[in-house]
Every structure is written in structure tokens, then in C-alpha cells.
Amino acid sequence: MEGTDFTMAKRLMFEKPLGMRDTLPFFYNQKSKAREQLKNSILSYGYSFMDTPFLEYHETVGKVSATKEQRLFKLLDQQGHTLVLRPDMTAPIARVAASQLKDAEYPLRLAYDGPVFRAQQAEGGKPAQFEQVGTELIGDHSSYGDAEVIALLVDSLKQTGLDDFVITIGHIGYVKAFFKDLLGEDEETKEQLLEYLYRKNYVGFREEVKQLSLNEEKRKALLSLLDLRGGEEVFTASKSLARNQVCMQAVNELKQLYKLLSNYGVEKYIRFDLNLISHMNYYTGILFEGYAPNLGALLCNGGRYDKLLPSFQLNASATGFAIHLERLVEALSDLSNGENRMGIIVDEETHAQGIRRASELRQQGYHVLLQHVDQIPDIKAFKNQLKEFEDFTTKGGEGNE
Amino acid sequence: MSKPLIIAMPKGRIYEEAAELMQQAGYNLSADAEESRKLILEFPEQNIQVMMAKPMDVVTYVEYGAADIGIAGKDVLLEQDRDVYEVLDLKISPCYVAVAGLPNQPLSRIAPKIATKYPKIASDYFREQGEQIEIIPLNGSIELAPIIGLTDRIVDIVSTGRTLKENGLVEYEKITDITSRLIVNPVSYRLKGNEIDEMVDGLSKAVEAESV
Numbered sequence: 001m002e003g004t005d006f007t008m009a010k011r012l013m014f015e016k017p018l019g020m021r022d023t024l025p026f027f028y029n030q031k032s033k034a035r036e037q038l039k040n041s042i043l044s045y046g047y048s049f050m051d052t053p054f055l056e057y058h059e060t061v062g063k064v065s066a067t068k069e070q071r072l073f074k075l076l077d078q079q080g081h082t083l084v085l086r087p088d089m090t091a092p093i094a095r096v097a098a099s100q101l102k103d104a105e106y107p108l109r110l111a112y113d114g115p116v117f118r119a120q121q122a123e124g125g126k127p128a129q130f131e132q133v134g135t136e137l138i139g140d141h142s143s144y145g146d147a148e149v150i151a152l153l154v155d156s157l158k159q160t161g162l163d164d165f166v167i168t169i170g171h172i173g174y175v176k177a178f179f180k181d182l183l184g185e186d187e188e189t190k191e192q193l194l195e196y197l198y199r200k201n202y203v204g205f206r207e208e209v210k211q212l213s214l215n216e217e218k219r220k221a222l223l224s225l226l227d228l229r230g231g232e233e234v235f236t237a238s239k240s241l242a243r244n245q246v247c248m249q250a251v252n253e254l255k256q257l258y259k260l261l262s263n264y265g266v267e268k269y270i271r272f273d274l275n276l277i278s279h280m281n282y283y284t285g286i287l288f289e290g291y292a293p294n295l296g297a298l299l300c301n302g303g304r305y306d307k308l309l310p311s312f313q314l315n316a317s318a319t320g321f322a323i324h325l326e327r328l329v330e331a332l333s334d335l336s337n338g339e340n341r342m343g344i345i346v347d348e349e350t351h352a353q354g355i356r357r358a359s360e361l362r363q364q365g366y367h368v369l370l371q372h373v374d375q376i377p378d379i380k381a382f383k384n385q386l387k388e389f390e391d392f393t394t395k396g397g398e399g400n401e
Numbered sequence: 402m403s404k405p406l407i408i409a410m411p412k413g414r415i416y417e418e419a420a421e422l423m424q425q426a427g428y429n430l431s432a433d434a435e436e437s438r439k440l441i442l443e444f445p446e447q448n449i450q451v452m453m454a455k456p457m458d459v460v461t462y463v464e465y466g467a468a469d470i471g472i473a474g475k476d477v478l479l480e481q482d483r484d485v486y487e488v489l490d491l492k493i494s495p496c497y498v499a500v501a502g503l504p505n506q507p508l509s510r511i512a513p514k515i516a517t518k519y520p521k522i523a524s525d526y527f528r529e530q531g532e533q534i535e536i537i538p539l540n541g542s543i544e545l546a547p548i549i550g551l552t553d554r555i556v557d558i559v560s561t562g563r564t565l566k567e568n569g570l571v572e573y574e575k576i577t578d579i580t581s582r583l584i585v586n587p588v589s590y591r592l593k594g595n596e597i598d599e600m601v602d603g604l605s606k607a608v609e610a611e612s613v
Contacts, residue, residue, distance in 0.1 A: 125465060168591050200486040203582055229594065271591065291588040296466020297484075298587070
């Protein structure tokens, strides 16, 4: 009995907390490569990278973040303040924009790359820590700003070699104005319908609409909201449904956005979906999500948010995107192990010669490992893991390749 | 040819009913496949692959994107709260979730206990009633629990009410109606939108024709 307990305890020492993953060398390499490509694209658009701490006050950043309360990782500091592990980068960047950067030149183009944390979930495939690469364009409230952010997203993804992806754009302003037009001030129903869309429950949405005391025309209009998906043709359909000023304005915004995206030449990646609700009350204008085949979940998302910065007493509007880096690498399914190291095998006599050769190659930019032959348990396996090697040992003879 | 559309379907009676709707919508997923023990059925002429899954697991396959589409009971959707599109009520295999127990048996005043396969539905329901209950999770033959005095009530699926009756139990409250729903993975919904829309259209017409 004691024996069993002992082995169990021992095994636990090697386990990780739920939802935490190790990044082994091959995946680290693939991630670094994709990260560098994304960062280069983002830099090429004139964005500046910055970083913020992993820990923030719950009071400051936790409460205004788009992440649900129960998904926040919380802990207490020595004074008893509640801290959160940052659940996303948008809220911390908004905090910085409203404080240290409040006198910076606008529009502000900021970018980030780093891990974010979401409270553990019992199921597999839902990591508690993952890396996001993203941008925030702060203080440009025009469609030009929205278009730049989406075009940059498309360009960055393409830069990593991904080509088969779709960005779906919605507009929360349209949906809200549309509901207002048909349902007036009935806040409860409007909230309920929005909730159904957010929960992707079209059956519930239809049931709810059927139960409302509305005339047939209004009922039909509400139901046809579910069909507002697709390409450009959505504009015509949504315009004929839109009756109030705000709806019209939202449709015009989307039309304008599509035109601007065509200027960037990225329109083939774009779809529209006017019942896309990524979040109940975070985004205020356009919002978007990106998908790639072979990925069961979102690759990236973003949108325009007007309420976050004011909650830090900064009166500005912003648009941003975040790419889920690990999922991107998964979507790229680059099967090469990324191995590009060279090896130099030496013995007692050739050690000095090996060092000279290694530093020569290192200066040319190669990654070179130097290994004394006596410490290699299996010389064949050792050579196999390297891209190339040079054997300087007497036994290895001429040894090259 | 594009990749086949992968549909996760429950085995058994729901499969038959769903296959019939599919037939009316123009998709021949011949039901005699039922007899075979195969887990994946291929319908190359329609570019469809069917995965045979446990009803409780269909939603999981669809959420993770292992299947593009699935047919799942509303009970499972309510219980598991997964990130999938619920696009159509197929109105097949109707039943409901109810609270049942021995007749004239009041809830324990110390700690009301409920046996169920649906811990979330049960606790959500009783919370709404202002009642905090303790759940005893069971996997089958739930009716046993009140009979042997394990719990005061059960929360379970009722279709005809025969099982309850034969075991001397009565229904206390109905929680919600259940039918099978067509669900879609959020990514497939965007990337295979046309194929899926076509199927949803066909099926919704078939459902309407059935219910007239």
C-alpha cells in the first residue's frame, strides 16, 4: 500500500497544472518562425510593439476585459488585493494608452505579442495559457482605420504561408439598431434576441420571434436577419431591411469598408455576416472572426471598441485584432521539424580545430553544436538529428557529410 | 472534389428518423447501414461521411470540429453548453425532461437530493425555483434512486411515461421539451457555408412538410 502511494506521489511531481502545456523544441521553432513573420508584417505597417506585465489588478484590468469573470485566473497579493493573470492584451494596452501614452501622437499604432491566461477548463484542447499576437489602432474612428486593421490581419496571415482562410465581418451597431427599429424600447426582448445570436442558437431565436406580438411584416424582417450572410449581396438585402438612420449608416459603413478592403486587394478573404455577435457588450461597431480549415476553433478575432478606453477616462475609439499563435501554427501544419543545426564532432586532438571551424560557421549564421565523440551514446542517431555534420575525429576519417 | 461534409449522428431510432428527413431533403443516407457495425459510413456520391456516435458525444465531436454537422438532442445541448450553432429544430424524437419521484414524497428539508444524468439541467432548474439541491449523478436506471431511498427526486427524460408508471413513480414538474436539433461547428459554418446552407434549407422544408 505504502509503495503505491509513494509511486503516485512521485509521478505527480512531473505533472503540470491543468490546461498548461510545455513547448518542446520543434514546436518552439515553428512558433518562433510564425511569430517572426507576423511581427515583421505588423512592423512593416508602422506599428510599435510593447509589452505589459502578466499580473494586473482585478479592479483595473480584470473588470473591463472582454473575458468573462469566471474565466479569469485570480490570486491575492500580500496586501490582499485581487490580481488577475492578464486574460487578453487589449485591456492592459488600453490602460497604458490612457496613462503613460496619453500624450502620444494620435492615431496610435500599437502591437503586442505574449501569453494570455484563461482559467482552467477540465477538458482537453482548451489551454489555460496561449500566445496572442495582435494590434490596436487607437484614435482612428473611421472605416479607413477598420480597413487597415483587417488588411494588416490578412497580410500577416498570408505572410506566414497560410492562404486558405476566411475573415467574417459583422456589425453590432446594425443589429442593435435593427432590433430597436422593430422592437422599440422593449429592452428585455432585444437583450434576449441578442443573447440567442451570441449563443449561436438560431432555433431559440426563431422560437422567441414567433412568440412576440408583432405584425407579420416585422416578424418576417426579424427572421430574415438570420439570412444576412455572404458576400457583397448582403448589403442590398440588409439595406432593404434597414429602415432607420442608424441601420443605414451601419450598412454604408460596411459597404465603405468593403471598398477600402478592395483597395488593399484583400477582398477575396472577406465574408459578411450580420448576425455575428462575438461578445455581448464589448464591441461597438464592426467585429470580425477568422477561420481556417482543419481548425475546429477561431484562428483570430477583433473589432471596434468604443467603451473600453473611456472606462480608463480616455475618450477614444479603437480597432484591433488578436491572432491565436498556437492555432495558427496548427493551421499551417508545417511538418518539417525546423531542424537546421550543424554538428561538429571532435575528439581530444581535434577539439581546438573544431572550435575554430564552429566559430567560422557561426559567423556565417549557422547554428553549430560542438560535441566530444566520447559523450555520444549512438553516433548514427546523433548524426540523424542534424541537418549536416562534420566529423573531425580520427575514426570518423574524412568525415564530411 | 471538395472534402466531404462530415455528419455526426446518434445510432438507433434517431438515426432512422433523421435519415428519413435527410432522404426528403435529397440526401440518401440509407438506413440499412444501421445494421453494420461500422463507425464511419461513406456516401461518396453525395460527398458525405457519417460518423456514428453516442448521442451524448455528438455535440463534442461537432464542437471540436471532428464533425462539421451533428444531430443532437436538446437535452445534451442544454446539459453541455458547448460552442456550436444550433441551426434547426428537426422536431424528431420528441420527449421532455421532468422531475419525478415517489407519490406524496416531500423534498427532504435537511438536504434535498436529486438523482440524474443531467446535473446541469437539474441544478439550473432548481436554482430557478429558489431551491438549492444536491446532485447524485447516475448513468442509467435513474428510477431506482427514489425507490431505494437514495434521493427524493429524479430529473430525467420522459417520452411516454411508462417507465415511471411501472416503477410506481409520478411526475412532479415538466422542465422543458426536447427534440433533436441540427448543430454546426462554428468554423465549418463559415468555411463550408454554401453546402451547409443548402442542407439546412432542404431539411427545414422537409421538417415543415412533416409537421403539416
